[in-house]
Amino acid sequence: MKLNRQKILDFFKKSQSRANVILGDKTKAANTIKDALGKAVTNKGELEGVWSKLVMLFAISKDYVNGDYTEIPKGSIVAILGGLIYFLSPIDVVPDFVPVLGFIDDIFILNLVYKQVLKDLEKYKTWKDSQIKIMGNVDGSPA
Template identity: 80%
Template sequence: MALNRQKILDFFKKSESKATVILKDKKKANDTIKEALGKAVTNKGDLEGIWAKMVLLFAVAKDYVNGDYNEIPKRSIIAILGGLIYFLSPIDVVPDFVPVLGFIDDVFILNLVYKQVVKDLEKYKIWKNNQIKIIGLVDESDT
């Protein structure tokens, strides 16, 4: 089955447009992230090759929407949320219910998003690690 790359990218552009609108509503954005995470966990076996990348995408999106992390360009968050919206759509270029191939276009888009924002994600990981260290220091000083 040959994938129509342009059709997938066009569908993704629509998802990014939806992401721009959803980002204006914190509750909708959080609900979208939670829904995508639920779908990812349910289908973890099909997503094994990109699982670590997805976890990072979910984390930065959640921290951004909650206002905890804003050191990332808005275009990067729109791409990430657009990728999650694309992933959520059961009827995309390759419908998710198609055995074996159902997530191939989703994996393509999520990898594409990851590559687009990898530098931003590296900065986020440093920030996140520092947050964990700070929390650890605070917890240690409580004892």
């Protein structure tokens, strides 16, 4: 089965448009992230190759929607949420219920998004690590 890369990218653009709208409603955005996380956990075995990247995308999107971390360009957070929306859709270019191949397009998009926002994720990781150190000092444990 040959994947139609352009069809996948077109579907992803639609997901990004939806993400742009959903970001205007923090509750919808939070629920979208929560739903995508639930789907990811349920299908963790099939997502093993992108699991650590996916965890990072969930973390930054949750911290953004909660207002804890807003130092990310709007285009990057739209791409991340668009990737999660694409992942969440059961009927995308390759429907998720198709054995073995069901998540191949999702993995392609998640890898694409990850590469696209890598510099933003590195800044986020630095920020997140500093927050953990600060919290360590607050509770009396060593930083």
